[in-house]
Amino acid sequence: MCCYMNFKYINYQLLLLACGWLSATPIDKTDPSCYDCATLVHVRGSMSNNALRPSLADVAAKASVSVGTVSHVLNGNPKARIAQATQERIRRAADELGYRPNRFARSLAGKHVRSIGLMIPTLNNPFFISVAVVAQRRILDLGYEMVLDPIFAQEWAVIDHRRLGYWPVDGILMWTFTSQPTNEIFGAQASRMPIVYLGLMNDAYCSGVQVDFYTGMTRVLNHLIQRGRRNLAFVVPETVANKPSSDRRREAYFDAVKSLGGEIQILRYADDHEMANGRRIGLEVGALSARVRPDALVCYNDNVAIGVYHGLRAAGLSVPGDISLTGFDGIEEGQCLDNPLTTAMVPADLVCGAGIEMLIERIENPMLEQHTQIAIPTRLIVGATT
Amino acid sequence: MCCYMNFKYINYQLLLLACGWLSATPIDKTDPSCYDCATLVHVRGSMSNNALRPSLADVAAKASVSVGTVSHVLNGNPKARIAQATQERIRRAADELGYRPNRFARSLAGKHVRSIGLMIPTLNNPFFISVAVVAQRRILDLGYEMVLDPIFAQEWAVIDHRRLGYWPVDGILMWTFTSQPTNEIFGAQASRMPIVYLGLMNDAYCSGVQVDFYTGMTRVLNHLIQRGRRNLAFVVPETVANKPSSDRRREAYFDAVKSLGGEIQILRYADDHEMANGRRIGLEVGALSARVRPDALVCYNDNVAIGVYHGLRAAGLSVPGDISLTGFDGIEEGQCLDNPLTTAMVPADLVCGAGIEMLIERIENPMLEQHTQIAIPTRLIVGATT
DNA sequence: CTGAAAGCGCTTACAG
DNA sequence: CTGAAAGCGCTTACAG
Structure with missing residues (x-):
């Protein structure tokens, strides 16, 4: 035995x-x-x-x-x-x-590691899952491996980004955040590490694929205005609400409200548990009397918008009868609601595809001194919540 | 310049x-x-x-x-x-x-790689995201790294599991699937690789943490029966519906319907795009006349249940007025619905915690010849959909 | 208390 | 067409 x-x-x-x-x-x-x-x-x-x-x-x-x-x-x-x-x-x-x-031995011996690090802010938003899925597929196709930054934390604040510094990678694909953690991660080597930013960039001296958040959000807002909404509130995560540097979606909201002669109304939520926080906001707005209630909630992204949607409904409001609701990103989950969400679709596949192409070009041409930036538009999806 | x-x-x-x-x-x-x-x-x-x-x-x-x-x-x-x-x-x-x-050099030189591979079937279900999040946190705390199997594919079928074989790991934590891909991945070495299964096991000669799906699903069904539901349909992914080996949730459903003297009704969906497929099923059921319609839909998991919920509502049905709905897993998204989902909560943290403990014990005691299996119960959460 | 040396599993000029 | 050898950045007995 x-x-x-x-x-x-x-x-x-x-x-x-x-x-x-x-x-x-x-x-x-x-x-x-x-x-x-x-x-x-x-x-x-x-x-x-x-x-x-x-x-x-x-x-x-x-x-x-x-x-x-x-x-x-x-x-x-x-x-x-x-x-x-x-x-x-x-x-x-x-x-x-x-x-x-053995990949480790191969990387040690060879001059390239043949792997690319991906940094995304969270896994708790399906949009970033699709970024990871799409990026990985492209990266594998091109003969590299993808190392996902261990961002498996519920709270953004507790993430130890430096951990990625322990994984040898040839370059970094980084969906940018409120602050740029590059130096924190790579220290003195940051300036020599090939990095391509996705989403947005704070700097002219970097390569990256911008998403045209400003125009995207403006389209969403114009759509609401066309439908007769005038009292627009913006639902936004705390870190974005607080950060001094401008956020393009927030800018678009401010500009639209100003040109409308309306009043800025910001509803903030803590960044983690986005959907649950959205639901709470929906309940709170639903509890307001019809006179003081906004007639549209413009959400920072789809993930929070889904929560807001349920909160509003749980409070007994009809969407869009009593109030309109919009998201941003175009995740599948938003389109699965009984009333599909009106949103701006961000083409994650294009953003990642272009970013990876740029990054590999930089990796394979280390002497390259020019930077490339490109902006990719979003597409308005008119659902049944507006 | x-x-x-x-x-x-x-x-x-x-x-x-x-x-x-x-x-x-x-x-x-x-x-x-x-x-x-x-x-x-x-x-x-x-x-x-x-x-x-x-x-x-x-x-x-x-x-x-x-x-x-x-x-x-x-x-x-x-x-x-x-x-x-x-x-x-x-x-x-x-x-x-x-x-x-340099982690690579360290792993090459040392006798341990100090990393653990995690295999989960998909990232497109928030339940497995929480498994990854919880597992990673535990694994890092214990001084190991986690390597996520690159399961970043939309369709389960196209995943190349052998890829994990290229990453040196000390052991594997594997949320089991319909078939055991271990041999496919590790070939002849499979039998010597420390592996701990999560969820369910097909084999007595392995270590793992089972989830007591049978009792969990039975509790859900008993709850529905107590509430007077008699005409129960089971919403289940194709791979589970087709597979010859028995699935514990499916077994529980068959047993409950049999003891009720009712009729087996299976509604299948393709495994990918779970939520969208669920929505379609909800629409189809909603289109049935009240006489032939089931009075409860028992879903394989929360992710598909959320889709079903929206489909039913889009078809004009009231949940639970016209029809009851249940899920399985206890993901946060299900509790964020305007009517929170009735479900069986699977404690991912306990399952992962126990599994990691077992795995590290096996890694650190390579001569260990005993196997450990444990079953963890689920908890019924009565929401507002039943 | 510290160093010299072998070796992990590969890749890659360089010989022949 | 193929091999011998150096070397990647570490760890770990083993000396001293």
């Missing part, structure tokens, strides 16, 4: 009790037939990951060639011309051993 | 035109004052990432010690006792150079 089953509880039961969960249910696998199952093997020797994997040297030995030759063949190095027969022998050996090159 | 600004368009314009976007708007940065901005530096020599970063050797040289000594100090190696003065000198040198250890 090569093993025994053992239901250990380590700290889990304490954990469960501490959290108020009734109890852990042990799984009943006492069936003796388990014991002659073939899937368990004896574990012997070092479990170091390195020991598990066949190396180039293993492949070389099996094919009776040198490691250099194997490397040339497997990487399709055009400078080395290896005999067809040898190539096939090597590929067969690699296949049989299930050889997978 | 050390640079010139140049608005290049490479393929972007073609891209934009091809996609039907009107035109790219060049950014007007012709202001000549740009040119004496100090942020641009001349780029000289190799831009290889390696060249950018100070190495251990640089720190050693600066502190006039050997690289071994620097390594001992910076890693706090308890076996080596280094003089306080030397330690301080080394730390100061590292600080001044902005030294960041």
Whole structure:
């Protein structure tokens, strides 16, 4: 008998009790037939990951060639011309051993890491998920790997960006934030690290793909005005509301209200739990009497707008009957509402595609001293909330 | 003048035109004052990432010690006792150079990679985002890095899981899927790779944290039955509907309907674009006459349930007036609906926490031959949709 | 208390 | 057409 089953509880039961969960249910696998199952093997020797994997040297030995030759063949190095027969022998050996090159060793030895870091502000907004999905697909297609900045934090403030500094990358694709953390991350090397900004840039001396937030938001606002709305409130995250530098969406709102001769009304929310905070705002606005209530809520993005929508409805208001609602980004979730959201669609695929192209150009031409900036327009999507 | 600004368009314009976007708007940065901005530096020599970063050797040289000594100090190696003065000198040198250890080299040299791979089926379901967030936080706290399996694909089918095989990891935390891709990824090494399964396991000879889906779904169904619902339809993804092995949620549904003497009604949807597909199902059910319509829709998870909810409402039905609706998972988005969703809450933090504990135990005790399995219960959340 | 040295798994000129 | 060798930036016994 090569093993025994053992239901250990380590700290889990304490954990469960501490959290108020009734109890852990042990799984009943006492069936003796388990014991002659073939899937368990004896574990012997070092479990170091390195020991598990066949190396180039293993492949070389099996094919009776040198490691250099194997490397040339497997990487399709055009400078080395290896005999067809040898190539096939090597590929067969690699296949049989299930050889997978060790990325770490490859990066160490080569002059390129062949990977690109992506920084996005949060994973808790489906828009940035689609940015990551689209970026990764492009990056893989171009023969690079993507390293996602470990932004897996609920609160933006607690993220340790410097962590990305520990992952060797050839360059950074960065959806910009309220402040530029580049120096914080890369220290003195920041100025020499190829970086392409997405979304917006604070600086003329950088490369990046801007989204034309100003025009996009202006289109949204004009649409509301055309529909007769005059009393527009802007729903905006705290960090954007507070930051001294101008935000293009906020600018567009200010300009529109000014030219309308109306009153600026800012509704702020804490940045995390965007949808839940939006819902609370919707409830609060819904509780106002019709006289003082805005006739349209212009939201900073779709994610918060969805929450606001539900809050308004939960408060008994009709959208757009009693009040209009708009978002920004064009995420699928907004279009899945019973009344699809009116919004400005940001083409994440174009933004990422252009950004990656720029970045790889910079990586592959390190002497490049020119910077490239481009602005990509958004598209107004008229849904059923206006 | 050390640079010139140049608005290049490479393929972007073609891209934009091809996609039907009107035109790219060049950014007007012709202001000549740009040119004496100090942020641009001349780029000289190799831009290889390696060249950018100070190495251990640089720190050693600066502190006039050997690289071994620097390594001992910076890693706090308890076996080596280094003089306080030397330690301080080394730390100061590292600080001044902005030294960041190269993870790749460290992993190559050391016997542990100190990183854990996480595999989840999709990022397009907020539940799995929270799994990633929670897992990463725990993993970092324990001194490991997390490598997310590049599952950034819209369609589950196109994912190349073998890609994870290229990232050296000490072990794998895997939220299981319909089929176990372990062998596909790791080949012959699969049986020696420490793996902990989350969610469910097909095998007695593995370690993992099960979620008690059966009891959870049974609670949901009993709740509906208590509220007088008798005509229950099950909304389920195609892969689950088709797979031969039993799914615990599906089993619970079959058992409940059988004991009710009712009729099995399965509504399937394609796995990707879960929310949009759910909406379509909601619309279809809403179009049925009241006589043939189910009186409750039991959804496989919250993500699809949210779509169904909107579809039903868009079709003019009242939830729960005309029809009840339930989800599974307990994601925040479900609780943000105007009528919060009735669901079974899966405690992702407990599941991940226990799983990571198990995995690290296996990594650090490679000879361990016992397997640990535990089941974690879900909690019924009664919302406003039943 | 500190250093010299081997080695992790690769890539890449450079020989032959 | 293929191999021997240096080297990437670290860790870790092993000396001294």
